[in-house]
Amino acid sequence: MNKKTLFIILAIVLFIILLSVLAAVFLTAPKEPNKDQNIATGNSAGAGVDILEKAVALAATPEGITVPYGTSAQAIGLPDTVVVIYADNTAGNLSVSWDTANYNGNAAGTYILEGTLQMSGAAANPDNVRVNITVEVQDNSVISATGAIDAPAEDNTESTLAPEEDEVYNFRVYMETTQDSYKAGNTFSVGVMLTGDVNYTQVMAAITYDAGLLEYTGHGDLTALVAEVKKSGADKISLRNVPSMNMVAGEPCETPVKLVTLKFKVKGGFAASSVDTDISFDSLIVTPAASAKNATTAPGEALSITLSK
Numbered sequence: 217m218n219k220k221t222l223f224i225i226l227a228i229v230l231f232i233i234l235l236s237v238l239a240a241v242f243l244t245a246p247k248e249p250n251k252d253q254n255i256a257t258g259n260s261a262g263a264g265v266d267i268l269e270k271a272v273a274l275a276a277t278p279e280g281i282t283v284p285y286g287t288s289a290q291a292i293g294l295p296d297t298v299v300v301i302y303a304d305n306t307a308g309n310l311s312v313s314w315d316t317a318n319y320n321g322n323a324a325g326t327y328i329l330e331g332t333l334q335m336s337g338a339a340a341n342p343d344n345v346r347v348n349i350t351v352e353v354q355d356n357s358v359i360s361a362t363g364a365i366d367a368p369a370e371d372n373t374e375s376t377l378a379p380e381e382d383e384v385y386n387f388r389v390y391m392e393t394t395q396d397s398y399k400a401g402n403t404f405s406v407g408v409m410l411t412g413d414v415n416y417t418q419v420m421a422a423i424t425y426d427a428g429l430l431e432y433t434g435h436g437d438l439t440a441l442v443a444e445v446k447k448s449g450a451d452k453i454s455l456r457n458v459p460s461m462n463m464v465a466g467e468p469c470e471t472p473v474k475l476v477t478l479k480f481k482v483k484g485g486f487a488a489s490s491v492d493t494d495i496s497f498d499s500l501i502v503t504p505a506a507s508a509k510n511a512t513t514a515p516g517e518a519l520s521i522t523l524s525k
Contacts, residue, residue, distance in 0.1 A: 269338055269339075269340040269342075270302045270303070270304065270306070270308075270337075270338045270339050270340065271302060271303040271340050271341070271342050271343070272300050272301075272302060272303075272310070272333060272339060272340070272341045272343070272345045273300075273301050273302060273303045273343075273345070274300065274301045274345065274462075275298050275299070275300045275301075275310075275333060275345050275346070275347040276298055276299040276300070276301075276347075276417055276418055276458070276503060277347065277348060277349070277417065277464070277503065277505075277506045278295050278298055278347070278349045278503070279501065279503055279504070280349065280350035280351070280352065280510060281293060281294070281349065281350070281351050281352070282351075282352045282354060283321065283351060283352070283353055283354070284353075284354050285321070285322070285324060285353060285354050285355060285356040286321055286322060286356075287321040287353065288321055289316035289319050289321065291321075292316075292319075292351055294314045294316075294329070294331075294349065294351075295312065295349070296311060296312070297309045297310060297311050297312060298310060298312050298331070298333070298347050299418060299458065300333065300339075300345075301441070301442070301458065302339075306442070307442040307456075307458055308339070310333045310334060310335070310336065310339060311333075311334040311336065312331040312332065312333055312334065312347060313331060313332045313334060314329050314330070314331045314349070315329060315330050315331070315332070316329055319351065320353075321353055323353065324353050324354060324355045324356060325352075325353055326350060326351070326352050326353075327350070327351045327352075327353070328348050328349070328350055328351075329348065329349050329350075329351060330346055330347070330348055331346060331347040331348070331349065332346060333345065333346070333347065348506075350510075352510075385512045385513060385514035386412050386413055386414050386504065386508065386511035386512050386513070387410065387411075387412035387414075387416065387469070387502040387504070387511060387512070387513040387514065388410070388411050388412065388513075388514045388517070389408070389409065389410050389419070389421065389475075389497070389500055389502065389513070389514070389516045389517070390408075390409050390516070390517035390519075391406050391407065391408055391409065391423075391495060391517065391518070391519035392406070392407050392409060392519070393405065393406050393407070393519060393521065396520070396521055396522060397490075397521060397522040397523070397524065398482050398521060398522075398523055398524075399482065399523070399524050399525065400482050400483065400484035400485075400486075400523070400524070400525050401481070401482060401484060402481070402482045403433065403479065403480065403481045403482075404479075404480055404482075405436075405477050405478065405479050405480075406477065406478045406479075406480065406495060406519060407437070407474050407476075407477050407478075408421070408423070408455065408474070408475045408476050408477075408478065409472045409473065409474055409475065410469050410472065410473045410475055410502070411469055411470070411471075411472040411473070412469045412470070412502070412511070413470060414466075414504055414505065414508035414511045415465060415466030415467055415468050415469070415504065415505035415508065416459070416466050416467060416469055416502055416503065416504055416505065417458070417459070417460075417462075417466040417467070417503045417504065417505055418456070418457065418458050418459075418501075418502075418503040419455070419456070419457040419475055419500075419501070419502050419503075420455070420456050420457075420499075420500075420501045420503075421454070421455045421475075421497055421499065421500045421501070421516065422448065422452055422453070422454050422455075422497070422498040422499045422500075423452065423453045423454075423455065423478070423495065423496070423497055423498065424451055424452050424453075424495070424496055424497075424498045425451055425453075425480070425493070425494075425495045425496075426451065426493045426494075427450050427451040428483070428486075429482070429483055429486060429491065429493050429523055430480045430481070430482060430483065430493070430495075431480065431481045431482075431483055432447065432453060432478065432479070432480055433479045433480060433481050434479045435476050435477060435478050435479060436476075436477045436479065437474055437476055437477040438476055439474075440457045440458055440459045440460075440475075441458055441459060441460050442456065442457070442458035443456070443457050443458070443475075443476065444456045445476050445478075452498060453478060455475065455476055457475045457476070459473075464505065464506045465505055465506075466504065466505030466506075466508075478495075480495075482523050484525070486523065486525070489524060489525055490522055490523065490524040490525070491522070491523050491524075492520060492521070492522050492523075493520075493521060493522075493523060494518045494519065494520050494521075495518065495519045495521070496516070496518035496519070497515070497516025497517075497518065500513065500515070500516040501513070
């Protein structure tokens with residue numbers, strides 16, 4: 217075999233080896249995903265848009281409802297949405313569909329209704345998290361033949377019972393500051409506080425103030441898992457506080473819990489030498505832990521201060 221023939225054979229062998237290497241690289245290379253598919257779920261997401269699932273970890277238990285005897289399932293007033301905590305520790309609201317098959321408004325008692333979360337957007341429920349609500353149907357009243365509720369017969373005997381005491385609430389939400397009077401131009405802070413003898417899972421509140429006298433300048437001391445504070449009007453501040461992901465056990469508040477610190481500045485220009493003003497609650501909801509379904513919340517306590525020139 218001459219040198220020319222040997223060179224040709226070697227060239228052919230090297231060419232075959234090169235083709236084998238290129239084929240192996242091509243076959244094992246990862247394929248680019250289809251950009252028209254949601255990479256997490258496969259749902260259509262529009263060309264070039266990737267949407268990752270937000271998996272539901274927990275759902276907040278809504279506050280229980282008490283209804284009069286004879287209330288139909290449609291008239292209970294079940295909530296349309298519930299607060300959920302996602303696996304990435306963010307919170308949101310999802311619609312809920314309630315199963316009322318076991319409810320009977322014509323039988324006094326306590327009913328636990330189960331709700332199915334309705335997914336929307338990127339929300340997903342891989343663990344099939346559900347939510348329950350307690351509905352209590354009150355005892356039947358004595359009804360006359362005309363359909364009117366009969367009042368009990370008058371008792372003329374002298375009562376030996378002690379006077380009715382003031383109602384005792386499980387939760388109390390109030391505001392505190394370091395002093396009760398401030399001058400024009402002063403800045404001051406207001407702590408929004410929660411205390412109670414049972415655990416809580418969420419606080420939602422709307423706080424109002426006189427925007428002609430006070431300027432809201434910001435907030436601080438947000439330490440909850442989910443804590444949101446924002447202006448929701450010219451003279452209103454909205455607050456939401458979710459202390460932990462454990463919606464069943466909740467968090468204790470026997471030792472007062474500071475939900476947030478609100479910061480204000482006293483405006484000048486009021487006519488009188490001094491004026492009294494309130495920072496107060498426009499609405500307030502404290503959601504108890506599941507083990508304290510019938511817990512009650514006292515009306516939010518306003519903070520009264522005096523402003524002077």
